[in-house]
Amino acid sequence: MQCRKVVVKTLRPEDLSYKIFMPTTLPTPLALVAELTHRCPLHCVYCSNPLEMAKRESELPTHTWVRVFQEAAQAGVLQVDFTGGEPLARTDIVELVHAARVAGLYVSLITSGLPLDEAKLAALVEAGLDHFQLSFQGATEQTAREISNTTSHPQKLRVLQWLKKHRVGVTLNFVIHRQNIQELEEMILLVEEHQPGCVEFASVQYYGWALANREALLPTRRQLEFCVAKLKEAEERLKGKTRVVFVVPDYYAKFPKPCVGGWGRKLILISPNGSVLPCHAAGVIPGMQFENVKEKSLREIWESSPAFQKFRGEDWMQEPCKSCDRRHQDFGGCRCQAMLLAGDAAATDPVCSLAPTRSKVDAILTAVNQPKPAVLEEKPIYLYRPNPL
Amino acid sequence: MKPELTATPRLAPGVRLNDKSQLPRTLLMPERALRLNGPSLEIVQLCDGQHTVQQIAEKLHALYSKAEPQRITDDLLGYLALLHDQRAIDF
Numbered sequence: 112m113q114c115r116k117v118v119v120k121t122l123r124p125e126d127l128s129y130k131i132f133m134p135t136t137l138p139t140p141l142a143l144v145a146e147l148t149h150r151c152p153l154h155c156v157y158c159s160n161p162l163e164m165a166k167r168e169s170e171l172p173t174h175t176w177v178r179v180f181q182e183a184a185q186a187g188v189l190q191v192d193f194t195g196g197e198p199l200a201r202t203d204i205v206e207l208v209h210a211a212r213v214a215g216l217y218v219s220l221i222t223s224g225l226p227l228d229e230a231k232l233a234a235l236v237e238a239g240l241d242h243f244q245l246s247f248q249g250a251t252e253q254t255a256r257e258i259s260n261t262t263s264h265p266q267k268l269r270v271l272q273w274l275k276k277h278r279v280g281v282t283l284n285f286v287i288h289r290q291n292i293q294e295l296e297e298m299i300l301l302v303e304e305h306q307p308g309c310v311e312f313a314s315v316q317y318y319g320w321a322l323a324n325r326e327a328l329l330p331t332r333r334q335l336e337f338c339v340a341k342l343k344e345a346e347e348r349l350k351g352k353t354r355v356v357f358v359v360p361d362y363y364a365k366f367p368k369p370c371v372g373g374w375g376r377k378l379i380l381i382s383p384n385g386s387v388l389p390c391h392a393a394g395v396i397p398g399m400q401f402e403n404v405k406e407k408s409l410r411e412i413w414e415s416s417p418a419f420q421k422f423r424g425e426d427w428m429q430e431p432c433k434s435c436d437r438r439h440q441d442f443g444g445c446r447c448q449a450m451l452l453a454g455d456a457a458a459t460d461p462v463c464s465l466a467p468t469r470s471k472v473d474a475i476l477t478a479v480n481q482p483k484p485a486v487l488e489e490k491p492i493y494l495y496r497p498n499p500l
Numbered sequence: 501m502k503p504e505l506t507a508t509p510r511l512a513p514g515v516r517l518n519d520k521s522q523l524p525r526t527l528l529m530p531e532r533a534l535r536l537n538g539p540s541l542e543i544v545q546l547c548d549g550q551h552t553v554q555q556i557a558e559k560l561h562a563l564y565s566k567a568e569p570q571r572i573t574d575d576l577l578g579y580l581a582l583l584h585d586q587r588a589i590d591f
Contacts (some may be wrong), residue, residue, distance in 0.1 A: 141533070184522075189518065189526060189528060189533050190528065190531075190533065215518070215519050215521075215522055217516070217518075217528040217533075219530065219531075241514055241516065241528070241530075242514045242529075242530045244530070278513045279513055279514055280512075280513050280514010280515065280529065280530045281513070281514065282530050282531070308512055308513060308514055308530060308587045309530050309531070309587060350501075350585065351501050351584060351585060353587070354585075354586065354587045
């Protein structure tokens, strides 16, 4: 059991030598996602940031983040992901990397690579950066620009060259969807040329801006099959050089993803203003109240904040999850997706083939897979993610 | 891919052990972490680019003298191949 439980037995004389209270078995947080800012030079149509973004003036100051890293390490967190927005938009990024590393955390930077030059990269590595994850919007400038509404691709190719001079973990992250799967082979070529330790082909997940643009982004079944076949070949070729990770578009899955490894079980996300969330989308669930690191310690929030308790463990589950053998594996899937698609955050994730609301997902897939008149296959109209003030 | 006995495995870029003061000892790598105990910790600590696979095997033979040496060597080669495929070590 992962949920916090105190079992009190009736006290009998023969029990006196035993423990009356069962030990509390709260899970240990392992990963901290630090959304340092929502500011970003890119305007990607699938951005996972909330529709209402944090303004610059509400961002946490350096010293609060430094305290949070120390508290996180003390609570058992092993790894911190610096993300955003664009984490490099913070002028104190080198200082933050150093502070997290000194606190004992493994530090990853998840970045577009845009506000970066060779000297800054060297300073980040010097400060203790362990892992550099570079995002790609496509394999060509044209596609990347269409998705991000910015010129960014040439800079990313420059960053790949600079990274060769440093001893740091490198992951390339290609976010894939209906509008760029046709470039998959060119993306794989780029990977073979640079041989990073890891490459992720991450299908868009439908929250935030991605949900608003779902109609243009959700791939067809044929595209998905093409993708799976190509990546299988690539994995074989790259074995021992680059680890290939494929994140499936879960609408096509039979069972849901074990979202964030289970609610309040492994992951903590801190938004730019200091709110502490169990996942990046949790704000879509009505009535959720998030505590802030400015007022409480991270451990206190992890252990007792109502937001983390809400779907921790299994007590909240409904059927079919409640009696399902897979509940320890996928934890009922994603609470936010249940909210967004089924209108009930405690329902089985609608992408699950056993969910009573699966028909909603099937209807979306049917619409996507219907042959369209050529005129509708032309340029989609996107809702681009703006920049917060 | 199994290493040659003359190879000198070392941790791949972006892979490191957590600090001695932090228990349990864990191998940290991009997006993942591997808890280490007993022989797995001893092996990873010797993946320093200095020791050959043969030398690591000999150290393990001494540490686990009751086990059959060939069996230990085979297990070591299998474990190093696994770490290599996970991109945790280079050799």
